[in-house]
Amino acid sequence: MFPEVNFELPGWVEEFVGDPDRVYPTEEDRMRLAVELSRMNVENGTGGPFGAAIFDLETKRLVAPGVNLVTTAGCSIAHAEMVAIMFAQRAVGSFDLGAPGEPPRELVASTEPCAMCFGATPWSGVRRLVCGARDEDARAIGFDEGPKLPDWESALEERGIEVSRDVLRGEAASVLRFYAESGGAIYNSREG
Numbered sequence: 165m166f167p168e169v170n171f172e173l174p175g176w177v178e179e180f181v182g183d184p185d186r187v188y189p190t191e192e193d194r195m196r197l198a199v200e201l202s203r204m205n206v207e208n209g210t211g212g213p214f215g216a217a218i219f220d221l222e223t224k225r226l227v228a229p230g231v232n233l234v235t236t237a238g239c240s241i242a243h244a245e246m247v248a249i250m251f252a253q254r255a256v257g258s259f260d261l262g263a264p265g266e267p268p269r270e271l272v273a274s275t276e277p278c279a280m281c282f283g284a285t286p287w288s289g290v291r292r293l294v295c296g297a298r299d300e301d302a303r304a305i306g307f308d309e310g311p312k313l314p315d316w317e318s319a320l321e322e323r324g325i326e327v328s329r330d331v332l333r334g335e336a337a338s339v340l341r342f343y344a345e346s347g348g349a350i351y352n353s354r355e356g
């Protein structure tokens with residue numbers, strides 16, 4: 165009666181990410197991948213201007229990439245961070261990326277998380293969140309971040325999740341502007 169729901173990463177992602185054994189030593193290296201995923205997502209017309217990735221902080225290798233699939237999957241929850249979390253949990257074989265005995269893992273998001281992705285972060289089990297563009301950069305092109313806590317960063321830190329902001333912010337924000345200038349669809353949470 166009800167159809168199956170499946171998510172697939174766009175075909176270009178696997179080739180773009182390349183060598184699965186590649187090491188990303190610094191948070192800038194890891195953010196560069198998320199930002200380039202966001203740019204490629206716009207260039208390929210496969211979704212909104214947002215990229216994300218989850219990394220293993222012991223090996224510094226990619227666990228899973230994510231790109232925004234909202235418009236192409238017809239799904240409001242398919243933000244880049246949610247997609248990366250789903251693919252990472254499938255890759256690891258657990259709903260908890262921070263289960264006992266697991267290496268610490270990091271979520272890298274080309275733009276700071278919205279209310280939904282902020283909420284999903286502690287549930288995912290990641291121990292670290294790295295953000296590129298700020299939410300005001302997203303608002304500047306017409307997106308909004310939903311009803312997020314004003315002090316969302318401290319709320320995550322209180323749950324043992326380290327937050328690093330403004331990593332390659334300028335590059336990440338330039339992808340947002342590129343998307344808006346190219347006439348990309350802007351969608352939002354309902355205004356309160």
Ligand SMILES: [Zn+2]
Pocket residue numbers: 243244245277278279280281282
């Ligand atoms: Zn989101």
